[in-house]
């Protein structure tokens with residue numbers, strides 16, 4: 532897919548990796564729909580993308596709410612006239628570790644912590660992908676792309692039963708949709724970032740953060756741009772579908 536003049540929805544694009552991806556897509560000439568919860572963050576990302584000469588519009592939407600997501604994709608098509616793809620990036624953590632510092636295991640994870648992460652990181656991805664696919668099929672687009680942000684944690688991360696389960700589920704859905712949607716030339720891909728320099732990592736305890744960096748063969752954090760490059764690769768490479776791109780400095 533040639534990104535110039537395409538229309539891409541990016542969730543969780545108010546900051547962090549999502550903002551980085553929005554700016555990279557805009558830099559390649561794609562018009563972008565910026566989805567997030569915080570209006571100030573949304574406005575900042577929209578302004579940064581507009582400076583790159585594309586159309587950008589913000590949408591305050593909770594990706595875990597079905598009615599809001601349905602309205603989002605209707606509004607995007609009304610506003611932009613078409614839809615070329617979605618990057619399902621919005622995500623949260625509610626770790627066992629942060630709540631009970633000394634023994635953050637499954638035994639300390641509440642059902643509420645479990646459900647909050649599943650709602651956003653798994654159900655949110657399902658809802659956005661479903662609505663995006665339905666719209667692209669209805670519009671009869673020549674080509675569509677669904678990118679899902681997974682994580683290295685999909686292999687099982689201490690203190691993160693909820694997050695690891697959701698991020699593994701995201702990869703499974705990526706494979707399902709490759710099989711189901713290829714007939715419409717809608718491709719899928721997942722990205723599994725390692726430790727990337729964003730607010731999510733900044734909120735970790737310094738010792739835990741240093742331990743993480745020490746374990747990375749490249750001995751540094753990744754940057755948002757490293758993930759954005761993987762996202763544009765999936766959009767641009769028309770023989771890529773159903774697979775995971777790992778961008779982790781060799782950590783796994």
Ligand code: NAD
Pocket residue numbers: 542543544545546547548549566567568569572592593594595620621622623651655680681682683723724725726727728729730731732
């Ligand atoms: P971040 O917290 O900086 O940004 C996440 C964004 O998602 C925020 O702007 C937040 O408001 C938004 N969001 C949260 N819940 C939402 C909801 N219900 N509806 C709409 N928007 C919502 O996080 P980040 O580090 O940029 O991470 C982005 C994605 O990458 C997440 O899916 C995360 O799990 C994944 N990831 C990050 C890292 C990392 O090292 N930063 C590593 C692996 C995977």
